Amino acid sequence: MAIIERPTETPDVTNRGTRPAPKASTNYGYLRRPVETTGWRSWAFTVDHKKIGIMYGAVAMFFFILGGLEAALIRLQLAGPNGTILSADKYNQMFTMHATTMVFLFVMPMAAAFANYFIPLQIGARDVAFPRLNALSLWVFVFGGVFLNTSWFLGGGADGGWFMYAPNSSVPFSPTNGVDFWGLGLQITGIASLVGAINLIVTVLNMRAPGMSMMKMPIFTWMAFVVQMLLLFAIPVITVALFLLMFQRSFGAQFFSVEAGADPLLWQHLFWIFGHPEVYILVLPSFGIISEVLPVFSKKPLFGYPFVVFSGAAIGFVGWGVWAHHMFASGLGPVSVAVFSVATMAIAVPTGVKIINWTLTLWGGKLTFTTAMLFAVGLIVQFTIGGLSGVTHAVAPSDTQQTDTYYIVAHFHYVIFGGAVLGLFSGFYYWWPKVFGKLLSESLGKWNFWLMIAGMNLTFGPMHIIGLQGQPRRMYRWTEFRAGQGFFNLGFWNLVATIGTFVLGVGILFFLVNIWVTHRPNSKTPPAPADPWDARSLEWITSSPPKEYNFARTPQVSALDEFFHRKYEDVGEGDKHEYVQKMTGEEVIQFEEDNADPNIHLPAPSYWPMVLALALPVMAYGVIYNTLLIVAGGAIATMAMFGWALEPADAEASDFDPPVEGDETSKELSNV
Amino acid sequence: MAVSYIDIGPLFLPVLLGLMVVKFFMVVLYFMHIKFDNKLFGRLFYIGLGLAVFVYAAALSTFQFFAG
Amino acid sequence: MSDSLITETVKDAVEIVKDHADDVHVHDVHAGDDHSGDHGGHHTSLGLSNTKLAMWLFLGSECLLFGGLISTYMLYRNRHSENLGPDQLWDIPFTSATSFVLLTSSLTMVLAVSAANRKDLRNAKIYLSVTALLGGLFLAGQIYEFTVFYREGLGFTTSLFSSSFFTLTGFHGVHVSIGIIMLVALIGMLSKEKVSGDDAEAVEMVGLYWHFVDIVWIIIFTVIYLIEFIK
Numbered sequence: 008m009a010i011i012e013r014p015t016e017t018p019d020v021t022n023r024g025t026r027p028a029p030k031a032s033t034n035y036g037y038l039r040r041p042v043e044t045t046g047w048r049s050w051a052f053t054v055d056h057k058k059i060g061i062m063y064g065a066v067a068m069f070f071f072i073l074g075g076l077e078a079a080l081i082r083l084q085l086a087g088p089n090g091t092i093l094s095a096d097k098y099n100q101m102f103t104m105h106a107t108t109m110v111f112l113f114v115m116p117m118a119a120a121f122a123n124y125f126i127p128l129q130i131g132a133r134d135v136a137f138p139r140l141n142a143l144s145l146w147v148f149v150f151g152g153v154f155l156n157t158s159w160f161l162g163g164g165a166d167g168g169w170f171m172y173a174p175n176s177s178v179p180f181s182p183t184n185g186v187d188f189w190g191l192g193l194q195i196t197g198i199a200s201l202v203g204a205i206n207l208i209v210t211v212l213n214m215r216a217p218g219m220s221m222m223k224m225p226i227f228t229w230m231a232f233v234v235q236m237l238l239l240f241a242i243p244v245i246t247v248a249l250f251l252l253m254f255q256r257s258f259g260a261q262f263f264s265v266e267a268g269a270d271p272l273l274w275q276h277l278f279w280i281f282g283h284p285e286v287y288i289l290v291l292p293s294f295g296i297i298s299e300v301l302p303v304f305s306k307k308p309l310f311g312y313p314f315v316v317f318s319g320a321a322i323g324f325v326g327w328g329v330w331a332h333h334m335f336a337s338g339l340g341p342v343s344v345a346v347f348s349v350a351t352m353a354i355a356v357p358t359g360v361k362i363i364n365w366t367l368t369l370w371g372g373k374l375t376f377t378t379a380m381l382f383a384v385g386l387i388v389q390f391t392i393g394g395l396s397g398v399t400h401a402v403a404p405s406d407t408q409q410t411d412t413y414y415i416v417a418h419f420h421y422v423i424f425g426g427a428v429l430g431l432f433s434g435f436y437y438w439w440p441k442v443f444g445k446l447l448s449e450s451l452g453k454w455n456f457w458l459m460i461a462g463m464n465l466t467f468g469p470m471h472i473i474g475l476q477g478q479p480r481r482m483y484r485w486t487e488f489r490a491g492q493g494f495f496n497l498g499f500w501n502l503v504a505t506i507g508t509f510v511l512g513v514g515i516l517f518f519l520v521n522i523w524v525t526h527r528p529n530s531k532t533p534p535a536p537a538d539p540w541d542a543r544s545l546e547w548i549t550s551s552p553p554k555e556y557n558f559a560r561t562p563q564v565s566a567l568d569e570f571f572h573r574k575y576e577d578v579g580e581g582d583k584h585e586y587v588q589k590m591t592g593e594e595v596i597q598f599e600e601d602n603a604d605p606n607i608h609l610p611a612p613s614y615w616p617m618v619l620a621l622a623l624p625v626m627a628y629g630v631i632y633n634t635l636l637i638v639a640g641g642a643i644a645t646m647a648m649f650g651w652a653l654e655p656a657d658a659e660a661s662d663f664d665p666p667v668e669g670d671e672t673s674k675e676l677s678n679v
Numbered sequence: 680m681a682v683s684y685i686d687i688g689p690l691f692l693p694v695l696l697g698l699m700v701v702k703f704f705m706v707v708l709y710f711m712h713i714k715f716d717n718k719l720f721g722r723l724f725y726i727g728l729g730l731a732v733f734v735y736a737a738a739l740s741t742f743q744f745f746a747g
Numbered sequence: 748m749s750d751s752l753i754t755e756t757v758k759d760a761v762e763i764v765k766d767h768a769d770d771v772h773v774h775d776v777h778a779g780d781d782h783s784g785d786h787g788g789h790h791t792s793l794g795l796s797n798t799k800l801a802m803w804l805f806l807g808s809e810c811l812l813f814g815g816l817i818s819t820y821m822l823y824r825n826r827h828s829e830n831l832g833p834d835q836l837w838d839i840p841f842t843s844a845t846s847f848v849l850l851t852s853s854l855t856m857v858l859a860v861s862a863a864n865r866k867d868l869r870n871a872k873i874y875l876s877v878t879a880l881l882g883g884l885f886l887a888g889q890i891y892e893f894t895v896f897y898r899e900g901l902g903f904t905t906s907l908f909s910s911s912f913f914t915l916t917g918f919h920g921v922h923v924s925i926g927i928i929m930l931v932a933l934i935g936m937l938s939k940e941k942v943s944g945d946d947a948e949a950v951e952m953v954g955l956y957w958h959f960v961d962i963v964w965i966i967i968f969t970v971i972y973l974i975e976f977i978k
Contacts, residue, residue: 136797201808209800212719215792239808240730247815251914260903260910262819267907268826276738277815327734331741343741652932692974699969703962710857710958715761717795720803727807731814739818 041612052612054138055555059145060124061442066149067117073156074108075515077101079508082466086505088487088498098483099166100185104156106169107189110289111196112152114427118292119144119203121434122231124442126207128546128553129225131216131562136209138610139651140202146620148199154624155192158185165189168481170282170333171252173263173274178256184631187256190249191627197242197249198623204238207231216545218564222316225544225567226309229316230295233323234288240327241284248277257630272337279330287326289423290390291319293430294361297383300437301365303540304380305372308568311364318357318364325354335403336410344403351401358394362387377540378452382433385460389425393418396471411481414474420467432459432518440535443526444552451521458514465507469500538592543571548595559603570595613654619647759861802952806959813963816918820911820971827908831901833975838892845888846968849923852881853961856954863937863950871950872937878957879930882923889920912971919967922960929953 041052050058081101084090093101127135135141158164165185167176176186211232215224224232252274254260261267263274302309309315331339331347339347365387374380396418400406409415432455440446476495478485490497525532538547547570549558566572573595579585590598622644629636687694708714713721739745791797824833859874893913903913933953 137801205801205804205808208804209797213791213793213795213797213800217792219792236726239804240727240811243808243812244734244815247812247819251819254903254910254914258903260914261905261907262823262910264907269907270742270822272742273819273822276741277819280734280738327730328737330734339741340743649932652936691976695969695973699965702965706853706958706962706965710853711955717793719793719795720799723800723803724807724810727810731810734811735814735818739821742822744821 041614043612049612051617052142052614054134054142054610054612054616056123056127056135056138056141057442057553057555057557059141060120060122063116063120063123063145063148066152067113067120070108070112070152071117072515074105074113075512077105077108079512081105082505082508084483085485085501087502088485088490090484093483095483096163096166099168099481100164102481103166103168103171103185103189104159104164107155107165107193109423110169110285111193112155114289114423114431115196115200116148116152117431118231118234118289118427119148119200121227121292121296121431121438122207122235123203125438125546126210126228126231127214128549128557129228129544130211130214130219131545131558131564132210132214133557133561133607134610135206136214137206139613139616140206142613142616143620144199144203144206146617147202147623148196150620150624151192151195151199154195154627155188158188158192161188170275170278172271172278173252173255174265174269174271176252176256176274177263187253187631190252190256191630194246194249194253195623195627197246200238201242204235204242207235208239211235216562216564219545219569222313223564223567223569225546226298226312226315227292227295227544230291230298230319233319234291237284237288237291237323237326241281241288244277245281248274248281251277253630272334272339275334275337276330279333280327282333283330284323284326286422287322290426290430291322293386293427293434294319296430296434296437297365297386298361299544300379300383300433301368302568303437303542304375304377304383305369306375306541307368307372308543308571309364310367310370312567314360315364318360321357322354325350325357329354332401332403332406335406348401348403352398355394355398355401362391362394377436378447378449378456379433379437379540381453381456382429382436385456386426386429386433389421389429389460389463393421393423393425397422409474411479412474413470413478413480416480417467417470417474420463420470424463424467429459432456435518437540438546439525440539441546441551441553444534445525445530445532446535446539447521447525448532451517451524455514455517455521458510458517460514462507462509462511462514466504466511467507469504469507473497473500473504536593537596538570541574541592543568545569547592548573548599550596550600556607556609559600561604562599613651615647615651615654619644619651622647759857759864762861762864796948798948798952799955802955806955809959809963813915813918813966816911816915817966817970820915823907823911824971825908827906831899831905832908833912833971836896836899836901837972837975838895839972839976841888842892842968842972845885845892846964848881848888849885849961849964852878852885853958855881856957860947860951860954863947866947868937871947872934875930875934875937875950879927879934882927882930882957886920886923886927889916915967915971919960919963922963926953926957926960929956 041048043049050062053059080093081098084092084098084101123135123141127133156164162183163185165171165176165188166181166183167186167189171186171189174180211224211228221229251260251262255262255264261269263269263271265271298309298315329347329351331343332351335344335348365383369384376384396414400409400415400418436447436452472495474480476491476497478497478501485497485501487498524530535551537551545562545564546553548562562569570592574588574590574592575586576589577584578587622640624640625643626637626640629638629640707724713724855874855878859871859878862868862870862874893916896909901909903910930953933950936949
């Protein structure tokens with residue numbers, strides 16, 4: 008842990024005597040600690056949760072575009088009869104990698120980006136509980152994602168579908184290294200998620216500002232907290248599954264060899280015990296985001312905050328008891344099917360509670376349809392459609408009919424795109440001024456929203472029809488001969504879906520253009536006001552973008568929607584509430600800055616998280632190619648762990664260039 | 680040690696599992712201080728333990744594992 | 748003798764918990780001018796240690812890891828060839844002995860934690876060394892056992908039973924090895940006085956991990972080894 012000393016009018020006398028005199032850094036040999044505040048080093052070795060959040064977001068956005076291009080290729084292949092864009096083999100790789108990229112390399116890390124950036128800000132903390140572990144999560148995720156995608160250049164991607172059912176994913180059926188890359192890559196990104204989960208749970212439990220009880224936490228933090236709990240317990244399950252698969256493929260173990268008596272359902276159980284909580288891991292962060300956005304643009308508090316909290320927690324718990332509904336067609340037996348069918352219907356209840364709460368938040372509010380609000384309302388509508396088709400899967404006999412058809416594809420895209428992705432976009436527009444200090448263009452934003460909504464309904468809507476018509480989920484081409492007639496002609500609806508994909512793509516392009524227009528070097532966009540939306544929660548009680556230390560002073564919290572209650576006073580009598588503004592947001596922030604804390608301590612940057620993260624793909628390549636590489640990776644990891652453990656709390660004075668004097672108060676890492 | 684020499688027949692399994700649970704919780708409660716420490720530590724651990732027992736018992740029972 | 752040992756252990760445990768709670772409280776008071784501690788001079792809202800919370804969360808997560816491996820083994824324990832199954836291979840007296848060694852190491856770990864808490868670094872180091880040695884002895888026993896099984900024809904790839912047995916016990920063995928590495932590192936840090944009296948928490952953290960590895964073995968020994976003797 009290092010120190011940022013704010014330059015104070017009255018120097019802190021107590022600190023003067025104790026500061027050691029500058030001496031050569033003993034920790035890195037001739038290397039200095041990476042204390043730069045500008046340039047690439049200030050990003051690569053940072054432990055600041057905000058920079059880490061931004062990097063998470065940028066990398067996730069890159070993978071979103073990559074996964075989108077893979078989707079475009081799939082849809083082009085299916086646009087007409089006898090598609091020739093992709094071979095059957097390449098098609099298998101494409102849909103596997105599309106799903107893997109979108110789930111593990113886009114939605115999860117993008118949610119992690121929001122969680123990283125906003126949890127400390129929303130609970131009034133200066134950073135997360137373990138800043139270096141936070142940096143480790145980021146780099147492990149980045150290297151894991153890159154590792155996974157290098158399979159394209161080393162013999163082809165994985166080709167078993169995102170749930171990679173064994174024994175179909177063992178060597179005889181998938182002889183290239185694609186599945187090895189997939190398994191090891193997910194193992195690596197799983198470590199990132201697990202470390203991140205522990206870190207953020209401790210942060211939420213233990214780093215809250217004074218006065219912020221659990222039930223005064225902003226709702227996004229609550230939902231992100233539930234997600235981290237799910238990750239904490241779900242990741243080890245897929246870790247087991249992936250280890251078994253790795254031992255099967257690389258070391259000749261027998262777990263999935265049916266000829267030796269293996270049970271093919273073992274993988275399915277392990278995968279879906281992880282896989283169903285994973286669904287809520289994907290969607291709950293977005294639920295949290297729109298639960299922040301809807302009240303702000305309705306000028307009303309969130310309707311039934313405790314219900315939204317507890318229904319979120321209930322989804323988290325019940326989500327553990329429904330996994331086998333993914334396996335209704337696998338011959339589980341009638342008792343199991345009945346039990347899981349009922350449990351699945353039950354989980355629709357807390358989800359319905361949330362939708363009712365959102366609707367009642369809107370009810371009677373003064374609605375402002377900004378782009379963020381449009382995306383939030385879009386989520387309610389689109390997710391409800393996905394939720395309803397989901398209930399049709401809970402009914403086992405109807406599910407048997409729908410299993411492995413495009414109807415399933417339609418369902419989970421409405422849930423994940425209509426739920427998770429629209430929520431993330433709502434978050435982009437809502438928090439952009441907070442993170443980057445500038446408002447995105449609203450007019451481009453509206454193009455962005457309407458094209459995405461039109462595109463997603465054109466793409467995924469027809470899939471309900473072609474699915475119920477019987478088009479299998481992973482068929483790589485279809486023939487005119489079997490396409491059917493009239494309204495239910497598969498060819499027509501496949502073409503519509505493909506056109507929809509490109510509409511969707513143009514919509515997302517508008518988002519990228521929006522970023523460019525706002526941030527290009529000679530952009531005319533003025534800096535955003537400090538409180539552009541008249542927001543309610545704690546992250547707005549600081550400048551935008553926040554300083555490295557987040558808050559000028561640690562906020563004292565006395566209410567849910569703290570920021571709102573500082574701006575507005577209740578002048579109503581008895582049960583009648585009537586709020587009048589007593590301060591503007593700017594004044595609240597100014598007041599905080601006028602009463603700033605004299606000393607603020609922030610963690611010092613470190614090389615070790617990146618070095619340790621780098622060891623993992625080295626070991627993973629070793630599993631595939633050469634055992635010596637495993638040893639090399641292990642050596643790097645051991646070195647990094649010892650370096651990590653022995654790294655002192657403070658950056659030494661000699662690490663700075665020029666070295667700071669022992670009792671200077673200018674030992675800053677940022678422009679305070 | 681004496682117990683292992685007495686043939687207790689059908690009681691063997693329940694006694695064995697009972698002793699396992701007792702030993703398990705003795706270590707958790709006393710050696711790991713859960714009995715004296717803040718309740719939150721125990722709760723977090725027991726959530727994981729409970730989930731593990733629940734999901735894996737459920738999964739095994741779909742394999743008819745407990746049917747004999 | 749055993750009675751007094753138990754009361755002593757309990758007393759120590761209460762003491763340690765109280766002490767560490769106080770430590771956290773002390774950090775709390777100094778928040779703002781204290782440069783040490785994992786929380787960067789930040790107060791903690793529950794008054795609990797961040798590291799300890801993280802360790803318990805990690806152990807909760809580990810339950811699902813070992814649960815999965817144990818379930819896999821349970822599912823496959825009867826799927827082997829005629830004469831290479833558990834009832835032909837298990838050497839219960841031997842495994843009982845190694846299990847006893849591991850359980851004893853838990854006891855010495857408790858003694859190490861309480862010594863560290865009394866700031867008695869000399870005894871802490873001794874007990875940590877004994878713990879590491881006993882852990883090493885257990886590992887040696889496991890390696891010997893694996894070798895015997897291998898000589899009798901049970902390789903990693905022989906059957907579903909063998910794959911899942913070696914995977915489960917292997918994972919446990921890796922956990923023990925990591926524990927030993929942490930113990931050795933801890934002894935090193937104590938020798939260089941990197942861990943001062945107030946930070947005896949580091950010893951307690953390694954202790955928690957070590958005990959967890961121990962309780963996992965309690966389950967493995969019962970449901971993998973002893974249960975085969977149900978007639």
